[in-house]
Amino acid sequence: MGYTGKCACGAVTLNIGAKPATTRQCWCRQCQTIAAGGPTHNAIFPAEAVAIEGTLGAASWTAASGNTLTFHFCASCGTQVYGQSSARPHLKTVRFGVLDQPHDLKPEVVIWTQDAPDWAQIDPALEQWPQQPPAPATPTAPAPATKD
Ligand SMILES: [Zn+2]
Ligand SMILES: [Zn+2]
Numbered sequence: 308m309g310y311t312g313k314c315a316c317g318a319v320t321l322n323i324g325a326k327p328a329t330t331r332q333c334w335c336r337q338c339q340t341i342a343a344g345g346p347t348h349n350a351i352f353p354a355e356a357v358a359i360e361g362t363l364g365a366a367s368w369t370a371a372s373g374n375t376l377t378f379h380f381c382a383s384c385g386t387q388v389y390g391q392s393s394a395r396p397h398l399k400t401v402r403f404g405v406l407d408q409p410h411d412l413k414p415e416v417v418i419w420t421q422d423a424p425d426w427a428q429i430d431p432a433l434e435q436w437p438q439q440p441p442a443p444a445t446p447t448a449p450a451p452a453t454k455d
Contacts, residue, residue: 309356310412312405314386319361321388321405327352328398328443330412334427335419335439337368341378341387346423348403349390350412351443357399363388372439395442416440 312321327350338347364382367375375393380386390400403412417429421437429435 310350310410311407312401313407314361314381314384314388314405316381316384316386318383319359319363319381319386319388319405321401322358323352323356323401324358325352325356327401327412330403330415331400332414332417332429332433333419334417334423334429336422337376338419339422339424344424346417346427347387348414349400350403350406351398351400354391354397354399357389357401359388370439398442 308326310321310323312323313319330348330350332346332348334346339345341347362382363379364385365377365379367377370376370392372394376390377393378390379388381388386405387402388405389402391398392400406412414430414433416434416436418436418440419438420429420435423429
């Protein structure tokens, strides 16, 4: 079971050979900035299961935790592809937007609800965290840090 995907222009493609450890909707300020004012929707995969072809750009910021968050995007069209934390190099946080439809993913957990705007519609049936929750457990052992 897996997923395929591509950016808006098609220069970056993904092939993912795993189910995600979890899926999240994130309302942190940085996500609102990169997602045009809404939350990001993310599927957290074992890093080694995510194969990406094409040229990515990257930019980083320091999170409140002190960890460095790096987001990777298509160098041609700017589509957000995935994010990664310096504390969790064995995970890749893939944006729902690049996954080919139809797929079976939907948000399971909502995070950084304290930063959501008043108008945000947050499903009360979903698990919610005001800030960052603990990292999800993954079925595979942590992989060595990769060069990306
Ligand atoms: Zn692109
Ligand atoms: Zn976020």
